[in-house]
Amino acid sequence: MADATTPAPVDDRPYSPGLEGVIAGETTIALVDGNNGRLIYRGYPIGELVRNGTYAQVAELLWTGEWVAQAHLACAPLSDRVIASLRNLPASSHPMDALRTAISTWGAETSPPWPATVEQARAITALAPSALAAFARIRQGLDPIAPDPSLGLAAGFLYQLNGSRADEGRARALDAYFMVGAEHGFNASTFTARVITATRSDIASAVCGAIGALKGPLHGGAPSEVVSQLHEIGTPENAAAWIDDALARGERLMGFGHRVYRAYDPRAAALREVAEGMGNIAEWLRLAVAVEDIALQKLAEKSPDRPLKTNVEYYTAAVLQGVGLPPDLFPSTFALARMAGWTAHVIEQVAANRLIRPDVRYIGPSERHLPGAV
Numbered sequence: 047m048a049d050a051t052t053p054a055p056v057d058d059r060p061y062s063p064g065l066e067g068v069i070a071g072e073t074t075i076a077l078v079d080g081n082n083g084r085l086i087y088r089g090y091p092i093g094e095l096v097r098n099g100t101y102a103q104v105a106e107l108l109w110t111g112e113w114v115a116q117a118h119l120a121c122a123p124l125s126d127r128v129i130a131s132l133r134n135l136p137a138s139s140h141p142m143d144a145l146r147t148a149i150s151t152w153g154a155e156t157s158p159p160w161p162a163t164v165e166q167a168r169a170i171t172a173l174a175p176s177a178l179a180a181f182a183r184i185r186q187g188l189d190p191i192a193p194d195p196s197l198g199l200a201a202g203f204l205y206q207l208n209g210s211r212a213d214e215g216r217a218r219a220l221d222a223y224f225m226v227g228a229e230h231g232f233n234a235s236t237f238t239a240r241v242i243t244a245t246r247s248d249i250a251s252a253v254c255g256a257i258g259a260l261k262g263p264l265h266g267g268a269p270s271e272v273v274s275q276l277h278e279i280g281t282p283e284n285a286a287a288w289i290d291d292a293l294a295r296g297e298r299l300m301g302f303g304h305r306v307y308r309a310y311d312p313r314a315a316a317l318r319e320v321a322e323g324m325g326n327i328a329e330w331l332r333l334a335v336a337v338e339d340i341a342l343q344k345l346a347e348k349s350p351d352r353p354l355k356t357n358v359e360y361y362t363a364a365v366l367q368g369v370g371l372p373p374d375l376f377p378s379t380f381a382l383a384r385m386a387g388w389t390a391h392v393i394e395q396v397a398a399n400r401l402i403r404p405d406v407r408y409i410g411p412s413e414r415h416l417p418g419a420v
């Protein structure tokens with residue numbers, strides 16, 4: 047039996063801060079190949095999907111593994127309770143908080159049972175754009191707009207946001223962004239969704255947790271900071287000096303570097319193609335491309351041994367600006383895109399469920415006693 051002097055047992059099992067390099071699951075949903083700059087959903091390269099597919103088709107692919115050519119997913123109407131919950135929030139609320147609140151209210155009123163199903167995944171993915179658009183209007187003192195069932199998710203979101211149909215080019219560009227953002231392996235928010243699901247909790251709780259994880263600035267990305275960075279640089283002629291100064295101050299260039307990718311992020315390549323097709327951002331894009339070339343050159347000089355390449359956020363900034371979204375909606379728009387990936391992982395988790403419960407190494411004081419207790 048342990049006595050007062052028994053120290054904690056020595057625990058020399060391997061520990062990786064942040065679980066870096068640890069395999070914490072198996073998946074058939076996506077391959078993120080950081081060394082070769084490849085992202086593959088169920089076997090199909092992201093660039094090919096973006097050029098030939100729609101978000102509805104990609105979402106079905108992620109959920110079921112099947113390519114459904116006629117897939118259509120429209121935004122879902124919001125219940126009175128969900129709208130009331132959004133109206134109850136302060137207008138200054140973070141749009142991610144509003145999205146999480148709407149999903150939470152939906153979960154409370156529908157009680158989606160465990161195990162999660164593809165139907166539940168479709169329902170939650172279709173609800174989210176309506177909820178975000180409704181909040182964006184309510185905070186401006188405007189009424190929410192009912193969804194148009196003939197429109198796909200991206201076009202339907204823009205319609206409910208602006209009250210008029212977006213032109214084909216913008217709707218297509220946002221749909222492409224949704225495809226690019228749909229899935230990315232065991233990132234923090236997806237892992238959160240799987241941990242919650244593994245306790246046999248419901249899909250709404252898993253998605254609320256995932257939204258909470260994505261809200262953090264280390265995960266939710268930096269596209270609005272890319273916008274500020276390019277505004278500050280202003281012209282291609284200023285780029286070299288601006289970048290030299292920033293790097294000399296030890297600052298990071300927004301839209302460059304990635305934890306997994308050591309090659310050019312394939313999502314950035316896909317979105318650059320989309321941005322090049324958008325006439326309304328031609329000038330912005332000229333600046334972005336010129337700054338990118340100089341930044342890549344300067345980063346290679348600064349860190350010759352660590353490849354620092356363009357990441358997805360760089361061209362996300364261009365596309366979402368071209369679509370006409372305000373920068374404070376960028377992170378929550380990312381959440382709309384990631385909904386398909388989160389829910390696909392929820393379904394995969396329930397199919398071979400095991401409670402996720404790692405160990406922790408205790409490094410606190412040895413056993414001791416309160417004064418007078420022994």
Ligand code: ACO
Nearest residue numbers: 265267268297298299300301302303304305354357358359
């Ligand atoms: N600009 C300048 N230097 C950089 C950059 C950058 N964008 N990114 C990394 N480095 C340098 C670091 O300063 C560090 O240098 P040091 O070893 O001399 O100290 C080295 O590269 C390694 O940096 P880490 O922080 O260990 O790299 P990590 O892989 O953890 O970082 C991250 C990845 C957070 C994305 C980083 O590259 C970064 O901060 N980029 C800028 C912000 C950004 O674009 N975020 C969006 C990422 S994509 C997404 O979230 C979907």
